[in-house]
Amino acid sequence: MTDLAPLPTVRSPERQTLEEFLDFFRSVFVRKVEGIDDAQARRRVGASELDLLGLARHMAGVERFWFSQALDGSDAPELWVNPTDPDDPDADFHHQPGDTIAEAVAALHAEIAESRRRVAAHASLDEVTAIDVGPPDNPDRFGPRSLRWLLVHMIEEYARHCGHADILRETIDGATGD
Amino acid sequence: MTELAPDPELLPQADESTVLHSFLDYYRSVYLRKAEGLDDQQARTTIEPSELTILGLIRHMAEVERGWFRRRTGGDLSAGFIYCDDEDPDRDFHPAPGDTLADAVQTLLDEIEASRAATAGVAPDDLMKGVPPQQRIPGWQPNLRWVMVHMIEEYARHVGHLDLLRERIDGAVGD
Numbered sequence: 001m002t003d004l005a006p007l008p009t010v011r012s013p014e015r016q017t018l019e020e021f022l023d024f025f026r027s028v029f030v031r032k033v034e035g036i037d038d039a040q041a042r043r044r045v046g047a048s049e050l051d052l053l054g055l056a057r058h059m060a061g062v063e064r065f066w067f068s069q070a071l072d073g074s075d076a077p078e079l080w081v082n083p084t085d086p087d088d089p090d091a092d093f094h095h096q097p098g099d100t101i102a103e104a105v106a107a108l109h110a111e112i113a114e115s116r117r118r119v120a121a122h123a124s125l126d127e128v129t130a131i132d133v134g135p136p137d138n139p140d141r142f143g144p145r146s147l148r149w150l151l152v153h154m155i156e157e158y159a160r161h162c163g164h165a166d167i168l169r170e171t172i173d174g175a176t177g178d
Numbered sequence: 179m180t181e182l183a184p185d186p187e188l189l190p191q192a193d194e195s196t197v198l199h200s201f202l203d204y205y206r207s208v209y210l211r212k213a214e215g216l217d218d219q220q221a222r223t224t225i226e227p228s229e230l231t232i233l234g235l236i237r238h239m240a241e242v243e244r245g246w247f248r249r250r251t252g253g254d255l256s257a258g259f260i261y262c263d264d265e266d267p268d269r270d271f272h273p274a275p276g277d278t279l280a281d282a283v284q285t286l287l288d289e290i291e292a293s294r295a296a297t298a299g300v301a302p303d304d305l306m307k308g309v310p311p312q313q314r315i316p317g318w319q320p321n322l323r324w325v326m327v328h329m330i331e332e333y334a335r336h337v338g339h340l341d342l343l344r345e346r347i348d349g350a351v352g353d
Contacts, residue, residue: 008327010320014194014302021327045225046346126191134187145190152201152330153186159331163338170228 002030004178015125018151025158026112028178029059032165033105040172041101050164052172054093056104060111061092062157066150067115071122073130079107122147194302198326205333206290208353209239212340213283220347221279230339232347234271236282237261241270242332243289246325252296253307260285297322 005027008020033041033056041053061079068074082088083096128144136142145153169175186200213221213232221233241260248257261270273282302323309319320328344350 008324010318010324011305012321012324014323017323017327021331025331045342047349048342048345048351050342125194128191134190141187143190146192148194148197149186149190149192152197152327155327156201156205156330156334159334160338160341163335163340164342165338166335167225167228167230167339167342171225174227176228 001034002027004028004031014148018125018148018155019119021155022151022158025155025162029055029158029162029165030105030108030112031178032162032169033101033108036101036169036172038100041104043168043172045167045171049093050168052165052168053095053099053101053104055161055165055168056101056108057092057095057099059158059161060104060108062154063108063111063115066154067118068111070129070131070133070145071147071150072118079111119147119151125151194323198302198323198330199297201330202326202333205330205337208337209236209333209340210283210286211353212337212344213279216279216347218279222273223343223347225342225346228339229271230343231271231273232340232343233273233277233279233282235336235340235343236279236286237270237273237277239333239336240282240286240289242329243286243293246329247293247296248289249310250306250308251293251300251322251325254296255308255310260289297326302326 005023006020008017008024012020033052036052038053041056042051044051057080064076064079068076078091080091080095082091082094085091085094088094125146125148127147129146129150130144132143133145134142166176184200186197186204189196189200192200213236216232218233221236222231224231237260241262244257244260248254263269266272300322302321304322305319306322306325309317341351
């Protein structure tokens with residue numbers, strides 16, 4: 001089981017604070033998707049199509065998108081492809097019967113390590129993504145974004161999905177908290 | 179309705195303070211939208227075994243806004259708990275039968291206004307002015323930067339709870 005990262009320090013400069021919060025929520029999220037079997041990882045609540053397997057695959061893909069593909073302009077391929085629909089943009093959530101939570105968690109750990117390596121190579125939070133991101137048909141929202149923006153976005157992205165994982169995990173085995 | 183800062187996607191290269199305030203305001207607005215149009219019974223829906231409800235979560239964030247911004251950032255330690263007390267420190271999550279969603283939403287809006295007044299002119303490196311004498315770690319005093327990032331993730335994580343609750347109630351998803 002992954003250890004919970006240290007609580008973010010409370011009087012630190014900007015970059016340290018953002019990196020500590022991101023690492024903390026990475027660890028909270030990983031712990032929510034570890035220690036369950038493949039059937040538990042497919043458990044859903046109500047009408048929602050979210051499950052822990054899909055969320056784990058999603059966050060591995062999100063790490064790759066923001067830090068490898070967007071920040072650095074890497075041509076790393078999409079992590080997940082839907083074999084029945086190669087153009088499916090939600091292939092992460094649309095997993096197949098043979099897909100495993102072990103594979104998803106391993107991919108997530110690998111992508112987190114890759115993201116950390118890439119972020120460390122950027123000296124300033126003012127540096128911007130190598131590619132334009134956002135909806136191409138909306139000029140107000142399409143363009144480069146700063147590393148500062150990316151880090152805050154990733155903190156809230158992990159936190160919101162931790163909220164989904166909180167409820168899913170509690171329905172699976174009653175586990176709550178960080 | 180509270181005046182909210184622009185969507186963060188419109189500020190992709192802003193300075194630290196602008197980015198933090200825009201993300202926080204964005205999540206405040208998503209949070210309030212998740213409760214819009216519900217009646218008091220829907221606002222009490224749970225996904226068992228979790229005891230979380232939309233009514234409880236709306237009340238909770240009003241308490242959290244007051245604690246971090248009016249009390250600690252602004253230094254107004256005379257502002258006490260809104261819902262909680264010694265008998266039930268989680269009373270924000272435990273509304274009484276007559277408590278309404280409309281009252282809870284208005285209280286949250288009022289606290290957001292008070293929070294925005296408390297953070298006006300405060301820089302990310304500035305330390306909290308309010309240090310409650312009875313806090314767990316004596317003298318613990320974060321800077322505004324830590325509080326802002328904490329509030330963004332606190333709202334975002336609870337929006338994750340609201341996402342699943344609202345989808346269960348009426349199928350509504352998204353921001």
